[in-house]
Amino acid sequence: MGRPDEAGAPEETSAPEPREGEGRPISRRALIRSGIGALAGAPLVGGLAAADGLRRPPGRHLRRRWASPDDEIVLGVSAAFSGPSRALGTELYRGSMAYFSHLNENGGVNGRRLSLRLLDDGYQPDPCVANTIELMRDDSVFLLFNYVGTPTVTRALPVLKKFRDQQVYLFFPFTGAEPQREPPYGEFAFNLRASYRQETAGLVDNFLAIGRRRVAVFYQNDAYGRSGWAGVREALAAHGETIVGEATYTRGTQFDSSMRDQVEVLERRSPDAIICIGAYAACAAFARDAEELGLHVPVANVSFVGSENLLALMSEGRSDAGSHTRWLVNSQVVPSYADTSLRAVREYHELMARYDPPPPTPDQVARIVENEEYETVPQSFVSLEGFLNAKLIAEIIRRMGDDPRRSRIEDAVFQVRDYDLGVGERVRFGPGRRQGLQRVYYTFPEDGRFVPLDDWAARFGA
Amino acid sequence: MSARHEDELRVRKLFRKTRFGFAALFGLVVLSISALSIRTVSRELRDEYVGNSESIAKNIADSSVDILLNRNLATLQSLIDQFVQIQSIRYIYITSDEGEFLAHTFVPGIPDQILESDPSVNEPVERSIPGLGDFVEVGSPILSGVAGNVHVGMDLELLGLKIQRAVGQQVYLLCIILVVGVLATLWLVRLASRPLAQLLGYTTVLAHSRQRGTTPHDPILGRDDEIGDMARLMHFAAVGDPDGDESEKRPIGGSHGRG
Numbered sequence: 001m002g003r004p005d006e007a008g009a010p011e012e013t014s015a016p017e018p019r020e021g022e023g024r025p026i027s028r029r030a031l032i033r034s035g036i037g038a039l040a041g042a043p044l045v046g047g048l049a050a051a052d053g054l055r056r057p058p059g060r061h062l063r064r065r066w067a068s069p070d071d072e073i074v075l076g077v078s079a080a081f082s083g084p085s086r087a088l089g090t091e092l093y094r095g096s097m098a099y100f101s102h103l104n105e106n107g108g109v110n111g112r113r114l115s116l117r118l119l120d121d122g123y124q125p126d127p128c129v130a131n132t133i134e135l136m137r138d139d140s141v142f143l144l145f146n147y148v149g150t151p152t153v154t155r156a157l158p159v160l161k162k163f164r165d166q167q168v169y170l171f172f173p174f175t176g177a178e179p180q181r182e183p184p185y186g187e188f189a190f191n192l193r194a195s196y197r198q199e200t201a202g203l204v205d206n207f208l209a210i211g212r213r214r215v216a217v218f219y220q221n222d223a224y225g226r227s228g229w230a231g232v233r234e235a236l237a238a239h240g241e242t243i244v245g246e247a248t249y250t251r252g253t254q255f256d257s258s259m260r261d262q263v264e265v266l267e268r269r270s271p272d273a274i275i276c277i278g279a280y281a282a283c284a285a286f287a288r289d290a291e292e293l294g295l296h297v298p299v300a301n302v303s304f305v306g307s308e309n310l311l312a313l314m315s316e317g318r319s320d321a322g323s324h325t326r327w328l329v330n331s332q333v334v335p336s337y338a339d340t341s342l343r344a345v346r347e348y349h350e351l352m353a354r355y356d357p358p359p360p361t362p363d364q365v366a367r368i369v370e371n372e373e374y375e376t377v378p379q380s381f382v383s384l385e386g387f388l389n390a391k392l393i394a395e396i397i398r399r400m401g402d403d404p405r406r407s408r409i410e411d412a413v414f415q416v417r418d419y420d421l422g423v424g425e426r427v428r429f430g431p432g433r434r435q436g437l438q439r440v441y442y443t444f445p446e447d448g449r450f451v452p453l454d455d456w457a458a459r460f461g462a
Numbered sequence: 463m464s465a466r467h468e469d470e471l472r473v474r475k476l477f478r479k480t481r482f483g484f485a486a487l488f489g490l491v492v493l494s495i496s497a498l499s500i501r502t503v504s505r506e507l508r509d510e511y512v513g514n515s516e517s518i519a520k521n522i523a524d525s526s527v528d529i530l531l532n533r534n535l536a537t538l539q540s541l542i543d544q545f546v547q548i549q550s551i552r553y554i555y556i557t558s559d560e561g562e563f564l565a566h567t568f569v570p571g572i573p574d575q576i577l578e579s580d581p582s583v584n585e586p587v588e589r590s591i592p593g594l595g596d597f598v599e600v601g602s603p604i605l606s607g608v609a610g611n612v613h614v615g616m617d618l619e620l621l622g623l624k625i626q627r628a629v630g631q632q633v634y635l636l637c638i639i640l641v642v643g644v645l646a647t648l649w650l651v652r653l654a655s656r657p658l659a660q661l662l663g664y665t666t667v668l669a670h671s672r673q674r675g676t677t678p679h680d681p682i683l684g685r686d687d688e689i690g691d692m693a694r695l696m697h698f699a700a701v702g703d704p705d706g707d708e709s710e711k712r713p714i715g716g717s718h719g720r721g
Contacts, residue, residue, distance in 0.1 A: 125540075154540045177536045221569050226539035248569045265571040 072113045073397060073404060075145035076135035078152070079174075080123035081360055082367035084252050084281045087309040088382055089148045090359045090374055092174050093118070095386025096146060097357035098348070099394070109397045112404070114390075117141060118365040121152055123251070123279070127368055128152035132159040136168055143409060144170040146389055149304075150177040150224030151251065157185035164188070167406040171396075172389040174382070175304065176333065177227035181435060190413055191435040192389055192427070193333035199302045200231030200275060202440040203331055204239070207273040210457045212298065214244045216271035218262060218286055220278040221248035228277025228302055245269025253282040255313045259289040266295065273298045273460075280306040284313035291324055298460045303333045307443065307450045308380040315448065325445045329453060329460065332441040334388060335423050336452050337379045344422030348387045352379060381450070388421060392436065395419065477651045484647040492636045499632045504625045511550070511616050512586050512600055518545055519584075519602035519614040526556060530564070530609050539565045545614075552597060553615040557581035559608055581611050588618065595619050657682075657689040664693050668700050677701050 079089030096116070104113045117135065121128035128147070135141045136159060144160075147153050153173045157180060160170060170189040173180060176196035180189035207215055217232050219225030225248065233243055247262035263286065266274060274290070274297060276283045287299045287310075301310065307330045314328075315321035340346050359374050377383070397404055399412045416436070419427040427436040443450035444459060453459060522545060529538045542554040546567045555566035561581050566572060573591045584601030591597065596618040604610045664680045671678040682693045 125543075150536060151540065151543070154536060178534060179537050179540075182532065182534060221539075221567060222543055223536040223540040226565055227536035230533070230535040245571075247571045250569050261570040 071108070071111065072115055072140075073109065073142045074115055074117050074138075074140045075143055075171075075393070076117050076119075076138065076141035076168075077144070077146050078119045078121045078128050078131035078135065078156070079146060079148040080152075081118065081120040081365050082369040083122035083124070084254055085123040085149070085279045085306075086374060087280065087377070088174060088304070088306050089120075089123075089146075091306070091308075091377060091380050091382040092146050092148060092386035092389070093360060094357040094376060095348070095352070095380075095383030095388075096390035097386075098351040098355050098383070099387050099390035101355045101357065102351050103390075103394055109394050110400075110402055110404070112397075114394060114397070116145070118360050120365050120367045121148075122368045123149050123152060124368070125151045125155040129155050129159060132156040136160075136163040136166060141168065142404070142406065143168055143393075145172065145393060146386060147173040148175070149173075150175045150179075150227055151222040153177065153189075154179045154223040157188060160188040161185060167409065169406075169409055171393055174385065175224065175227075176302065177224060178230075179223070179227075186434060189434065190429065192392055192437055193303070193385060193435075194438055194440050195231075195435065196228045196277070196302055196304075197231040197234065198438065199331040199333065199440050200228055200277075201235040201238075202442065203275055203300045203302075203329075204232060204235035206442065206456045207298070207300075207460075208239050208241070210461050212272035212460065213239075213241055214270060214272040215241070216245040216247075216266045216269055216274045217243050218247050218249070218266065218274055218276045218278065218283075218299075220251050220282065222251050224251075224304065225277045228275070232275050232277075244271055249278065249282050249286070251279075253285065255281040255285050255288075257282070257285055259286040260293065262286060263289045263293045263295055266290075267293070271297055273300065275300045275302075276305070277302055278305065280310040280313065284310045287325070287328060288314055291327065296327060298329055299327050301328070301330045303331055303381065303385075305330060306380070306382050307332070308377045308382075311445050311448070311450065312377075321448075322445075327460075329442060329444050330450055332381050332443055332450075333437065333439075334381055334385045335441055336443060336450070337381060337384045338449070338451065342423055344388060344391065345384070347391075347422065348384050349379065351387070352383065388423065392416075392419075392421060392427060477655050481648055481651055484651075485644050488640045488643045488647075492633075492640045495636055496629070496633045500625070500629045503628045503632070507621060507625050507628065508598070511621050512598060515551070515586075515598070515600040515614045515616045516602065518548070518551065519600050519612045521545075522554065522556070522614070523602040523604045523612045526604050526612065527609060530556075530558075530604060535564055542567060550617050550620045551614060552595070552617045554613065555581075556604070556610055556612050558610045564610065581613065582607065584611060584613075589615070657685070657687070661689050661693055665696055668696060672700055 077093070079092065080086050081089045081093075093116070100114050100116070103109065108114060117138070117140075119131040119134065121131050132144070135144060147156065147170060153170070153175050154177065156170070160168065161184070170180065172192045173189065174193075176193055176199060178195065178197065179185055181191060181195060204215060207213075215232065215236060217229050219229050229243070229246065236242055245266045245268070247265040249259065249262060259282070276286060276299060278286070278301070283301050283305050290299060301307070310330075311325060314325050318324055335342055335345060337345055337348065340349065359376060396409070396412050396416060399415050400408050413429045414431060416427055416429045421427050423437070425437055425439045429436055442453040444453045522542060525541060526538060529541065538556060542556065542565055545551060546554050553567050555568070555572070555576065556564050558564055563572060568576070573594065575589055575591050581601070584603060586598055586600045589597045589599055597615040598618055598621070599613055599615045601611050601613045604612060660682050664678070664682045667678045667680065680693070682690065683697060684690065685693065
């Protein structure tokens, strides 16, 4: 697209008639192809991932033709599409694409399609910085969206400050760390999810409430791990306690790595509970080794871990998966995707089933690490978060009307003061409030998926 | 074995001590220079290491003040993660003014030696940590210590490797000089000993000739140097005025530029 500031009003027609200068009308099939295929090669990934025979919402019969780049709003994404944490970037993308596909097929936002420009950082800080600079220099990028990870985002924030004149904001990064919530970089980002501080405080409060007062931390030795560690430390301090032990691992550790050293380090401190601040591969390896070495205490993970991927790794090829994962408890920042009493969850189910967005192809995003084939997860907390991120960013852009400009983004966000996203908690933003949701949910594995945990004492009582 | 060859061997014996002396002298020079070089390079590299560590520690300490005061430990961790990528830096840790570890780079955990140390001590210390290696650690106070301390551990094994490499190159060069020097000396000694052996051989022949009453003729009498002079002198002393070919009529102490 050209600069969104310069974009004219979109043309909407009720029939696929040719535009001036066009040779033939654009069919739905062509639209689908162009959405996924042509844009992917750009590498703009269009949101037209539809299939024939889609059910349209009642009363929506307008068909949009995306012939002009001015009809498009591009969201820049740097995330992990390769490496050990690729499931996070991929599932977050899939959740967002489910909503964008639906949205674009039904007229977009104020007549403009939302598309993603994808760059892979492999969950590594330096590529993320390079990607962010590239996106900032791309005039077509309207805002930054769906970044994944604390070590990456932490390093990208100064880039936003450097290019502050361009007024490009980072929306809804998949991290609960504090740097994008506090000065000096908080003003350049908007968050939807609750913070790690809130997640870890909730975990600590619940453990202490059931008499598990000796809390240890296993964490990724980087900014993400430190952010969670700081949250645990602060929450314990509020109760007059301290972290009884800590063990670390190096970012990028795979599931087949041994975590016995870490388990032994913590075992010497006799913890009552362990809070893990890590990615799914390493946390699954740690939980596996803790179980095998007889460290039978609750092992809690925060939302970033990617619960389904963690559970899949721990359960793979095991007949005793239930007992093997019995000590797991994960905090989440979105409600359970099984809770279909919530409107947003129902929409998520419907659109994920309808579009089943595939992972980005190598044509759509150049991966910095070659991986084996990624197997998608039908539903997950991560893709639900991506879905909610997409839903809210669309609403914010919608509030900017026919004249979306970067300079008006902040005002548009601050208009969202009591928005019902459909998750049972209203979204609120304001000048002093750059995080939309506050609630934290707790889950445990049961029958191959994480379900809400209501009674901590019954499950983990000391 | 001919009598002349035996004479040559005898002369070589004469220079054996000289050759040995030269080799020993060169060896001594090489050893002395190597020892001095090892000492100098080790000291300078170590000083440079410690100096760099202190600069890095001070840099982190200066950069950490606002971050620490803002309680932004994730950014603090991000900061030290960047520094630890520098080659030879093996660990960094930051403690609060109360000695609490606020950020570090240890995996799988903080070693007991570090946990038990006094973080307010900022003088360079050498540590040997089982499983990790040997380190020289320097510290720097944050805000004069009221906000905490930064400690940087430099890998002594890597320092040792660097010293070995630097010294090794110098010793390698010196060894080449030693070998070339000894070979050159041997060649020069051999060059000097050969005419002496010829002279000795001629003297022997001359003695035998006198016993038989004959007059020996040898090309050495035609040499235009001190050896030729000595041969002609001996010949004159033994048989009187030579009356052979023209080469034997050279004057003793002739035109070879004697001083």
